[in-house]
Amino acid sequence: MYARNATCYVRIPFTIDTNYTSLTLNVRYDDGFVAYINGVEVARRNFNGIPAWNSRASSSHSDSAAVLFENIDITDFLSELHQGDNLLAIHAMNSSKTSSDFLISAELIAAGGDSDDSAAEGILEYTGPITLPHSVQVKARVLSGETWSALNEAVYAVGPIVENLRITEIMYNPTEPNEEFIELQNIGSETINLNLVSFTNGIDFIFPNVELAPGEHIVAVQNRNIFESRYGGNINIAGQYSGKLNNAGERIELQDAIGRTIHNFRYRDGWRSITDGEGFSLMIIDPANTDLSSWDVKDSWRPSVYAGGSPGQDDGAILPEPGAVVINEVLAHSHAEASDWIELYNTTGTAIDIGGWFLSDSYDNLFKYEIA
The missing domain is CATH 2.60.120 (Jelly Rolls)
Incomplete structure (x- = not known):
């Protein structure tokens, strides 16, 4: 100004x-x-x-x-x-x-x-202590005789929001531009109320008076009508945000009712190529990770299993996490009767069934060789 x-x-x-x-x-x-x-x-x-x-x-x-x-x-x-x-x-x-x-x-x-x-x-008329069921803005006046005092107001944060609310999925560059969404989950053991929780960077959205049970997911969407036409009406939707997620990546900030930081990280379009305009979303691998700086790291994220993402649910049990199975050794130029070969290595401590997986040396034909 x-x-x-x-x-x-x-x-x-x-x-x-x-x-x-x-x-x-x-x-x-x-x-x-x-x-x-x-x-x-x-x-x-x-x-x-x-x-x-x-x-x-x-x-x-x-x-x-x-x-x-x-x-x-x-x-x-x-x-x-x-x-x-x-x-x-x-x-x-x-x-x-x-x-x-x-x-x-x-x-x-x-x-x-x-x-x-x-x-x-x-x-409410104040006659004694008032129990606040969730985060709320309180406005108060005092009546002295026939004169009211000036209005005083304050915001109170209620519940373990900072400790238990986590961003778990970001659909930042869908094939249909208006199908963006951000998913959150309550990773705690008690129900939390999201009233006055807000996105203050990346998108603009203030959560309404809505409760989230332990383990439950909720999404904020760019366009509710388009989202529901794609995913149906059974997904827990907090509301429709203003603004738009940057297709090239940007900083996301989430705060509780009194401005304490829940998340402050930057996602990047180069982390997982199929999430950048090919219809897949970014999924956090470990929502319960206590190191919040890990949300800033590529290896903390994976692409969704299916195109369109998985708003309202976790698809992590369908496929192993990135890096669970790696190409460990390659013989690309064999001699005489020897054959070329590729060695795969399971980096985890549990067996992984790779039957039906594919190998390819062609970007245009990703299903070139099927593992029996």
Whole structure:
């Protein structure tokens, strides 16, 4: 904003379910604003004329005054409120695009409703300790006589989210561009609630109030309709994220409700070639690995067994992990009656059935030689 524009747009959605007899807009501002409820102007300060995308406040508002709420009676505009969803929009302005500071803070106060707030969903009267069932944002006021205090709010994180929530699959470059998804799993032994967990880098998504049982998977998707048309409606979907995963690889960051890091790693398109546009996903090999830096390492990931990935489930038991069976020795130029040969080596401690596997020296014919 600094040195670019003196204007800032703010949109605050809110919901009402009752009728009120008075309405007050409380605003702290530096330097001016025009406020609207559901598209109708209800108040303005330090601006004249028709506002534009690059408007500036007509005068400054001193810092000492700006930090105090100005109470503006907008009861005349009560008729603009609707039962259900509403929108408070504010066109906030600095007096100059090079101003060293900027402030806009607003709240709507309604009174005289015909409902009992104590019975409204999400509103509790404090009479003793309150148990929080999941991570939540708490807003509180104190009523002293007939005067309410300023609104105070804080976010509380509940449950072992950081310890037990892990990213397990990334479909970053599907053959159908809108079939992207990221899968997560609860690796712990108790149910967790993902409320307010968020992706803050790579994609943008805040998880709703949803519980995840031990071992259970959940996915965040780019396009829910397209995802369900491909995979069906039985997969646990948290919601639809905004943004798009970078086909060339990028950093993914996942945080809990109070901003603690759950994951912060970078996936790369060169890790497994068939995951880069050929329809396969990246699958973490060991979700229970306690070393979170391993998510940054190629050898911690493998391609999905099938094209399309395996959202909502683990396909790890179908095939051995990468590196379980390796080519150990090759005789490529034999003499006389000797034959060329390839030696395979099982690097694990358990038997692996390789019947039906294929060897090939041709990228165009990957099924050239079948192992009986």
